Amino acid sequence: MGTGADLVLQRLLAGDVDVCFANPGTSEMHFVAALDANPRMRAVLCLFEGVATGAADGFARIAGRPAATLLHLGPGLANGLANLHNARRAHTPVVNVVGDHATYHAEFDAPLESDIEALATWPEGLVYRPHSPAALTAAVDGALAGAIGPPGRVATVILPADYSWGPADSDGSPVVDAPPETGAGGIGAPAAAELLGDYGEHTVLLLGGAATTAAGLTAAARVAAATGARALVETFPARLARGRGIPAIERLAYLAEQAEQQLAGATQIILVGTRAPVAFFAYPGRASGLVPTGAQVHTLDPADLAPLAEHLGAPAAPAPDAAPRDLPEGPLTVANWAEVIGALLPENAIISDEANTSGVLIPAATAASPPHDVLTLTGGAIGQGLPVAVGAAIAAPDRPVVALQADGSALYTISALWTMAREQLDITVVILNNHAYAILQMELGRVGATAGERARSLLDLSRPDIDFASIAAGFGVPATRAATAEELAEQFAAAVAEPGPHLIDAAVAPWG
Amino acid sequence: MGTGADLVLQRLLAGDVDVCFANPGTSEMHFVAALDANPRMRAVLCLFEGVATGAADGFARIAGRPAATLLHLGPGLANGLANLHNARRAHTPVVNVVGDHATYHAEFDAPLESDIEALATWPEGLVYRPHSPAALTAAVDGALAGAIGPPGRVATVILPADYSWGPADSDGSPVVDAPPETGAGGIGAPAAAELLGDYGEHTVLLLGGAATTAAGLTAAARVAAATGARALVETFPARLARGRGIPAIERLAYLAEQAEQQLAGATQIILVGTRAPVAFFAYPGRASGLVPTGAQVHTLDPADLAPLAEHLGAPAAPAPDAAPRDLPEGPLTVANWAEVIGALLPENAIISDEANTSGVLIPAATAASPPHDVLTLTGGAIGQGLPVAVGAAIAAPDRPVVALQADGSALYTISALWTMAREQLDITVVILNNHAYAILQMELGRVGATAGERARSLLDLSRPDIDFASIAAGFGVPATRAATAEELAEQFAAAVAEPGPHLIDAAVAPWG
Known part of the structure; x- marks a missing residue:
């Protein structure tokens, strides 16, 4: 008989969940230990919970099946919530395993004690807390079925430490039934x-x-x-x-x-x-x-x-055709950087698009690029782009991933770069570095506000400028800087040609 | 008559809240714009919400009065929750201003819509949602009184965008009554x-x-x-x-x-x-x-x-006396790095201590250092140390702040470095870089788990090693690397002697 942690891993694997994006703590140590006996589970270490949850979202959008996360009590789940909000809006199935204190420890209100259920339900999530070791199987199986839906949901299993380290038995049966037939809705x-x-x-x-x-x-x-x-x-x-x-x-x-x-x-x-x-x-x-x-x-x-x-007997509709394109020249602008990506996008790519204001011309520029998939910021909670790229790259190791990433948004989950380096993921990150929360500079006027110097300083990311190439190097990702379209083209072509992660810090002039 | 945002700022200032750690979005643009007309409010831009909330905690621990945070809807509050959990455990007063959609927009369930109250109550927090512009004064005043307590609490004002941009009037009266006399508790x-x-x-x-x-x-x-x-x-x-x-x-x-x-x-x-x-x-x-x-x-x-x-007629008790101390030599260890800090700690310092396992010997090493204050990780939610240092430095600009920071924990809120650079805060960050979640390597055995290579890889921060000096430079903070006690001493002495932020990436061997 194995531990409860063993059982949880086995039930996840029986449900075809074989990737776990993990940021564990003490209460998750038995789950971590159980990874050795369950080598089919790929555990991917993330250095912040928002990276883990965003990666699980990106994985499922590409793989079409959920990944698990491993998070540490309420505060760990709290750090993962923003990207679970995006997953909720994407209808992505995600299975969180949140370690909790031992059941008998809760009454002592130890420093990390909190209301995990309140957080787990927030992204319209489903919560499964077993009340005995015998209930572990039902909790994991329930979470899997709940996550898969349809529609896809965020489902959380709360795993008390004593159930994790105590004995538990699996009956080894398959877990997830095929999703119910959901008779076509709508008008037909x-x-x-x-x-x-x-x-x-x-x-x-x-x-x-x-x-x-x-x-x-x-x-x-x-x-x-x-x-x-x-x-x-x-x-x-x-x-x-x-x-x-x-x-x-x-x-x-x-x-x-x-x-x-x-x-x-x-x-x-x-x-x-x-x-x-x-x-x-x-x-x-x-x-x-x-x-x-x-x-x-x-x-x-x-x-x-x-x-x-x-x-309707509708004939075939026109679709974009490949046309030879000239690469643009000159200092990087909101227009020409997109043309570079469009011209050089590799075959079968996945784009994780959090380019925000800098990316407005990307759709036009990539319409005739080789066929690719685009993953967008579904819930508006910024800091999704780099984690989603991590998950997509793990779901499709044979496809190049391109993360088009606004500078301000990148910093919410910047340690995703380290996971790219550790896992040697084939991701090219292009940071659109305009040294500003440019979208807020635009929104300020749209909501009818006027702003002087003090207000504008809150939308400005210069003083000091952020050097993403230096940050990337610190996380072990090779990085370059591009100030012209020619430099971006050369660096982007080299990055996608070489396996593993790369980052290009692209100095894109803001609009106007 | 000003806007509702003006009124909120005025009520905060009337309550002696004159620092706001901000990470705003579109729904907060009128609050941002109102900063120009209310120059007494110091707005400090943070690039992640967990930095803002941790800074508010650190500010209040030193200033003895609350700071405000400015956060963007539910996902922004979610990103700030972990450090609000630490503030809860520290009994720190914090006043969050969380912007929300316009009241009439809620029913449309726009992408960023969520249950803000559920998040705001999670850290045993108080929530104040005005239901008319006329209720803004009572909401802010209530939150101030609720935050101050005693005991100190996390209190959140939810500020709908339409109340923020609409007209509102202040009667200009002082806000916060003196805390009620809380007749001595206990046995006497x-x-x-x-x-x-x-x-x-x-x-x-x-x-x-x-x-x-x-x-x-x-x-x-x-x-x-x-x-x-x-x-x-x-x-x-x-x-x-x-x-x-x-x-x-x-x-x-x-x-x-x-x-x-x-x-x-x-x-x-x-x-x-x-x-x-x-x-x-x-x-x-x-x-x-x-x-x-x-x-x-x-x-x-x-x-x-x-x-x-x-x-009891108790006589004076012994207290440590300054004694000349030799600086240690040789490669950095868990023991000698602490001796360096103890020997060179400047007068009247504030230590933000998130050194975790590497810091076990700091108390002994600093017992006879010049008088100082130590701020510790009250709630166990890691990623507190750098933000708390930011807040402490703003609360006490004439005191040197020393952040003793474990490597793994630093990465949850690493963009705090940028705010240190922008505000030119007098903070010396010492990263204890042992390339591991060393506390989990210890806890693994303590909870009775055994681990092989796959499990151990989840506790390991090498492959690749993280270069904090490079990351700090990317955020605009001058940084050095120390591998020996002599190097740490030289670099630490130089850092505390020079105004503004500095980071030392100290290669401290782990225990054992």
Whole structure:
């Protein structure tokens, strides 16, 4: 008979969870010790919990199945919450294993004691606390099933130290049943065809979730071309297929005033794998909901997109074709750095996109690049980009990962660089270093505030400038600095050509 | 009439809160803009919320009054929670201002929407959400009073964006009444004298909170000397006076087996500003409570310590005296690095101590150093040391701050270095770089686990080694590396002699 920690590991493995992003403490030591007897579990050490949770999100977005995290009591879970919030918005399955004090220790209110359940439920999460060693199997199995859904959820197993070090038995049975058949929701293809036949040119198809695969986008583009409807992708999709051969469907803009333009005149909106569009923030005098007044809202299951295209007899839709492109020259700007990435993006890449304001032109620049996947900042909690790149690289070791990363956001989870170095992950990080919270410089005006010097100093990341190449070297990641498009091109090409992690600190001039 | 944000700033200032550690987002832009019209508020930009909350804790421990934090919605508060947990355990007053979406925006469940109250209450915190602009004054005033207590608490004002940008009026009245008289608790000096007269040699005086000032420690040492009682300081005091002229009262050990030895034979324990001692973690076969079986537990108000000493007619107690000390030589060890600090600690210093296993010999080494204050890791949530140093330095610009910082723990809030550089804080950071989670290497055996190579790799911070000097340079903090005691002495002396922040990456061999 093994320990409870052994059993937890075995149940995770039986449920096909074989990667654990870990930042353990004393209460997790038996789980750590049990890794030796369960070598199929790959434990990846992260130096901050937000790296672990973001990596689990990135892993599942690419692998299509959950990873585990290993976190230390309430404070450890607290540090991981922001990226669990992003996972919640991405509908990503994540299984947290949070070690707790021994059950009999709780009443003593030791220094690290806290209400773990309150934190675990916060990201609309499911919580499984076993109340006996015999309940460990049900707790882990329940968390696995709960995480997988659908929809994907954050599920947390609270593992008391005494259950972890005490004896426990596994019956060795398989864990997770196939997800239940979720009979197609929404209006179905024939009804959608009828709506589109009547009002095609006044219809918006808004795509998210399972509709943003290459197949989903292709079917949506066919529907749009055949009916005159506008197809749009939600603002921050969890995983978006892009590149040559895949219709480059525009995303709904982050700026509410632009999004209103994109949706203007629509009398019906068909939601496919997403929800009704809303403004990211409220602004004085501006509406929060983005559905045009009086428009009807319908839902269509993503699985019904292809049947709908067939039903309509829609012809193939155009998709971007590769064209030889000249590399840009001159000092780096918001425009030309994106062109460099677009021209040199390797085959089959995964982009972790937290470029924020600097990345506005990336979609246009990469539309005809080789086919790739884009993982975006789903929940708005910054500090996602580097961890998600870690998880994606572990999920797909044969695919190059490119992290396009704003400077300010990078610093929330910067120690992700160390995990890239330890695991020798094939990640090229491009830091868009404009020495500012540039998005806040923009938002300041949009919310109607005016600011003098003291206010502006809070949006400024110079004084001193941050040298990301020096920081990366400190974490063991080879790094270079680029100030011109030529330097970025040379360094990016070299970085993607060589295995292992690299960082380029790109001095991109801010907008305006 | 100003905006609601103006009003919030004015009420904070009226309550003598004039420092705000800020990591703002779009919903906080009007608060940021209002800083220009309220120049008495010093806004300190932090690049991660855990830096802001830890700095507020460090500020209040030294200043004796709260600072504010400015945080961005639920995910921003989430990132600050771990250091709020430490503040909770230190009984530190902290006033969080957490921006929220406009009130009418909440129903749209925009990407950053979440249950802010659930997070704000987690560190046993008080929450103040105004339900109209007219309620802003009461919310801020309530949070100030709630934070100050006593005891000090974490109090959070949730500030909706529309209240922040809308008009609001202040009546300009002073905010915070003097804390209520809290009539002395506990048994009082005469009763304590009687207990000590009967059983002095079987009594432990356990000191925390207000009892760990120089005056409190001096009185406690007199009582101990006069009665044969043992005086001990709680394991992790919020602020502890130390150095020449101040009795060097031993702290209760972190290791439960050592703490049991310190308390063995006691038939009564008198708690002075602290609570009954408990083991930090549970260990198989070891008790969680540390009060010896059958011992009586009493409480005494810290204000009664000096009267008790008078009542007993206790003579002055011995305190460490300065003695000339030779600087050690040779490669850095757990012993000799502490001797260097003890010999060279500047006058009137503040030590932020998160040295963990490497710091075990610091108390002995600094007992006869110039008088100083020590701020310890009260709640066990690592990543406190650098932020607390930031706050302490801002609270006491004329005092040198020394951050003794374990390598692994440093990385949770490493961007604190940037704030040190921007504000040119007089902080000397000494990183104890043993390339390991050394405490977990120790705890692994203590909890009865055995580990092979895979388990041990999760406790190891080499592969690659982390170069803190390079990271510090990236954040704008001048840095050096020390491998010998001579190098550490030279670099430490130079760092404390020069204003502004410095970092020394000290290669300290681990125990054993």
